[in-house]
Structure formats: C-alpha cells, structure tokens
Amino acid sequence: MSSFKLKWHKLTHWEYWPLWAVYYPLFPVWLFFSLKARSFFFFNTANPLMKNGGMAMESKKEIYDMIPEEYIPKTVLIEKESVTIDSVEKLLSEMNLQYPLIAKPDIGMKAFGVDKIKSKSDLESYINRTPEDFLIQEFIAYPDEVGIFYVRVPGEEKGKITGIVAKEFLSVTGDDRSSILQLIKQNPRSHLQLKALVKKFGNKLDTVLKDGEEFILVPYGSHTRGAKFIDRSNRNNKDLENLIDGICTQIPEFYYGRLDVLYADFDGLSKGNDFKIIEINGAGGEATHIYDPKHSLFFAWKEIFKHWNYLCKISIINHKRGYPYLSFKDGRAMLKANSLLEEQLKLV
Secondary structure, three states, X not given: OOHHHHHHHHHHOHHHOOHHXXXXXXXXXXXXXXXXXXXXXXXXXXXXXXXXXXXXXXXHHHHHOOOOHHHOOOEEEEOHHHOOHHHHHHHHHHOOOOOOEEEEEOOOOOOOOOEEEOOHHHXXXXXXXXXXXXXXXXXXXXXXXXXXXXXXXXXXXOOEEEEEEEEEOEEEEOOOOOEHHHHXXXXXXXXXXXXXXXXXXXXXXXXXXOOXXXXXXXXXXXXXXXXXEEEOHHHOOHHHHHHHHHHHOOOOOOOEEEEEEEEOOHHHHHOOOOEEEXXXXXXXXXXXXXXXXXXXXXXXXXXXXXXXXXXXXXHHHHHHOOOOOOOHHHHHHHHHHHHHHHHHHOOO
C-alpha cells in the first residue's frame, strides 16, 4: 500500500485519529461535568481505593491485589532497581511460572512495553530495556479477548455492563507466495504498525507462510498495537452480568471501569468457565466498543458522554461519602507525569 493511500485511510477512519482529535471537541462536556462536581479532577473518587481512581499512574500490581486471585493470572512484581536475570528466574521458579510469560510495566498504558517472553534471553533483553518496575505474568492461552465495561452506583446492590468489545489480535494469513512483510503491507491495520513490527521481528518478516497459515503479529488486544475492536454489546446476558457484578462487588470500592478478559468460549465465559481477567482499567478506561469500524464518530461521542455521566455521578456520591477530590495541583502533576511516562514506554 502506498504512503498516500495509507495516510488517506488513517485520515478517513477516525479510529486511527490521535486521542486529542477525538476528545478535545468534548472539552465543554467535561467542563460541564466538572462544574457539576465542583472539581476539574473529580474522577479520582470514582474508585477511591485506586490511585487517581484508576485514571493514570496507578500500579497494576496494587489493582491485581484487590481482585480475588482465582480470576487473574499468577503475577509477580519485579523491582527494577536491584534486579538480575538470575534473581528473576529464581523467583519465577519459586512461583512455578514457566515460559512463555507476559511482561508489562507496573505503571503503564496502551499496551506500551507489553511483551511476550518466550525464553531466558527474551527475559534478559526485557530487563535491560525496561526503565521501571514491571510485572511478570503467566501466559494465558485462551484464544479470545473481550473488554467488558462495568458501572455500579454507590449504595446500589447491583451494577451493570454498559459495553462489550471483542478484540481480534493483529495477524496475517499466508498465501504460499507472499512474505510476512508483504502481507503486513497489504492491510492498513497492520501496515500502520510496520515500524514496531520490524523492530520486533526483524528478518523473520521475510518468511513466506503456507496458504491459510495464520501468524499472530501482536498476541494481545490493544487498539494502539493494531487489534481490531468489534462491538459485541448485544451479547450481554443475565448470566454474564451476574458473573461480572459478582466479581466487581468483591473488589473494594470499585464502581467504574473496564475488565479485559481472556476466555475460551463466550457461552462458557457467561457461565463463569475458562476465563482470566488480565487487566482492570478504572476511571481512565475507555468504553472501547466505540472503536468498532462500523461506528461513527458521533456514536463514539454519545457513548463517551454516557460514560462520563456515570463517572461524574459516581464520583459525586463517593465525594459526599467523605472521599476527597484530587487537587488541581496534584491533577496537573499526574497528567504531566503520565505524559512523560508515555514517551518513555514507547521506547521499550
């Protein structure tokens, strides 16, 4: 695909636009909710036991520790300051964690710095290039991933699901003729990830796949890493809602956010079988079903408004319960730190 066609595709498909282009037009809406809450940074009380409400700069390990362990992968925090490959391998052995593994920054965003670790050499490379504390998790081999957005108004017994998104991992399928690199360039979704894929796979991209052979380029469902998001909100059902509500009400003071879940079969997931929660995003979590290519920007804005309304309502109630809002000074510092961290993680 030519450079012009790629740029045109990106321009005419809003899902590829930078976040500021999607969210800046909604600033008056945020200002409205801020005036209603009497705080610009009201969101931190939505989930008052998560740092910043789970908006940014929160520790993933601290959130995992709040979730009943049967629902999450085995997870260990690695402190960067004094880490060596031998000390990490010893810890993994003690926890019975074996390759492949997933490594991710403890404080991260948008799947930057997330990697699949297949061997000791992969792990050593990750340790050397990651700048901060990170997590090592068992690799969950379930084939599908879904994001489930959940809200519960404080004081109400039950919460509800407000959106479900299925995630298709970025991949290519062989034709007996084309190299992986050529296949990547045939699809705008993968072509837009070319720089990162070349860095990751190098000469392996010259491999020619057999006809019908699928090659997973990115084994996790991140939109910023090329996953295709598909709105599956219509698949919500009573069993699934009871399952998610039952889990979320066990998480102390959790009212608003998105659960990213790996699972074997959707019907099985609804019944509580064969799934793991691989991440929970709090106030900063998007209702990512909006990124389904079939949805217009106006649909996305309507859904963002709906979820900000929930966020504001929950935050105000929790503030009245005694939880303080984030000060303007601390809120600005959080945004600055988050911006610096994003630039740092892009290099991992």
